[in-house]
Amino acid sequence: MIINYISQGVLGILAIYTLYKFIQSIQLVPTQKAYIVERLGKYQKTLGPGFHALLPFFDQVKYRQDLKEETIEVEPQECFTKDNVKVEVDGVIYLSVTDPVNASYGITNYRFAAVQLAQTTTRSIIGTMDLDDTFEDRAMINKEVVSVLAEMEQAWGIRVHRYEIKNIVTPRTIQNAMERQMTAERERRATIAKSEGVKGSTINDAEGEKREIINVSEGEMQRRINEAEGVAQEIESLAEATAVSIEQIAEALNSPKGKEAMQMRLAEKYISQLSKLADDKNDIIIPTDITNYDAIMAGLSLDKISIVPEKESAKNSG
Known part of the structure; x- marks a missing residue:
């Protein structure tokens, strides 16, 4: 009697377990997901989005990979610059899985590996730069880290889209020195301006x-x-x-009578000039030979002067 109850209980458990396995063999894969299936411990296939039925007891979903781009924080780490200044640097990695199989079997944990590689690369690059250059050349540091991570993309089945440095923190003493330097630089620029x-x-x-x-x-x-x-x-x-x-x-x-008119005009001018020579209105000026008036007037005659009109002169010269 007891044996019958035990056997019935075992059969019931086996039936429930078998039903569970059959239910487990049915897989619904969401969009932007990839499931890695193993059969008896060996890679069998990759399941894409949709409905899938597996072979119970033989097939097993071993890995579930998210194909969306994800953000991974790079924890702060201490680095030394070329001029022996200790700085603390942290950042962010943006990556996505492109090959689910390599992401599952090529590396144990691609997220941890990407963070470690980004940290070591950042330390190496900052070690070759002065402190001032680390603040000015962040883009160069980001580019170098992405370049190093890109070498492992195929092996790890991922793609690194970008890497960004979030903060570069210096010790308080260095910050004070930099502030004094910037103050002096501003004063120098103000003086120059x-x-x-x-x-x-x-x-x-x-x-x-x-x-x-x-x-x-x-x-x-x-x-x-x-x-x-x-x-x-x-x-x-x-x-x-x-x-x-x-x-x-x-x-x-x-013209006719022209000479006589001019003669009379000259005589009037002569007499007018004589009157101007007198200092007083009562003075009288008399020529030395007043009795020889005709000779005086003859001296003012135009016959002694050869006056030729300009037009006639031009004709004669022609």
């Missing part, structure tokens, strides 16, 4: 005075040129007026 401003202002003032002097001299020169041109135009106008007057006089002399 101030001196350059004073220099520029002095140059601008000198340029302004120079331009003012040039403008004044050019204005004075233009004024003198204008005055000279005005005098020249005045002389030219007087000369033209005189030439026209002489020509008109010559034409008048050639």
Whole structure:
């Protein structure tokens, strides 16, 4: 009786276990997931997204790989720069699984391995740089770390998209020294900027005075040129007026009774000039030979002067 109960219990347990195995053999793989299946301890196949039925008791899902890009923190580590300054550096790795089989069998833990390789590479690169360069060349450090990790992508079945340094922390004493250095640098730049401003202002003032002097001299020169041109135009106008007057006089002399009229005009001018020589209005000026009036007038005769009109002179010369 007891044996029957025990045998029935064992059969029930075996039935439940068999049912569990059959249920376990049914796999639903989500998107961006990959399941690695082993049959009797040997790699059998990789299951992609969807419904899959495995062979109970023989097939087993050994690894489940996430194919999405993931972020892995690189813990802070101490590094020494080329100038023997201790700094603490941490970062972030962005990677994804591209080959689930290699990610499962090529490395025990690709996440841990990627972090360790990134840390050792960072220490090596910082050891070849001065402290100031580590702050300025972060992009170069990131690029070098990604380049080293890329050499292991095929073996580990992963792809490293990028690596970013988050912080570079220096000791407090170094920070104080850097702050003093930056303060001194800012003061030096301020002094240089101030001196350059004073220099520029002095140059601008000198340029302004120079331009003012040039403008004044050019204005004075233009004024003198204008005055000279005005005098020249005045002389030219007087000369033209005189030439026209002489020509008109010559034409008048050639006209009938012209000489007699001119003779009379000269006599009037002569008498007018004599009257101006007197100092007093009551003074009288008499020629030395007043009785020989005809001789005096004859001396003013136009017959002794050969006046030829300009047009006739040009004809004769032609």
